[in-house]
Amino acid sequence: MQVVVTSIGETVDSPVDQRFGRARYFILYDTETGQWSAHDNKQNLNAAQGAGVQAGQKVVELGAAAVITGHCGPKAFATLRAGGIAIYQEATGTVKEAIGAFQTGALKKADDANVDAHFGSV
Helix, strand or coil: CEEEEEECCCCCCCEECCECCCCCEEEEEECCCCCEEEEECHHHCCCCCCHHHHHHHHHHHHCCCEEECCECCHHHHHHHHHCCCEEECCCCCEHHHHHHHHHHCCCCECCCCCCCCCCCCC
16 A cells, blocks of 8 residues: 655654645655655645645645645645545654554544644744
């Protein structure tokens, strides 16, 4: 399964970025092979609006089946759900630790956004 984890840095040893739409990087991780790649999200870091929707569209384009993040706003949540992507929130630690929590079932699938719109905006 392909999952995206929001990340502050470009590796699986980087901390999870708590913001979905304005995350610095998306780490695309294959849970079957352990292979991963980093994808820049800088176009949304300073976006006046629409960061969550645009980030959600990018995740859909990457072909992920799930997103692991700290927090996800309502518009991003709706975009991801429309794309058929499962959302796992309240992840902490490194990307590698968050993937481990996902794989062991410690992260629960979210039913709704866990922050209001514009969380973490500049």
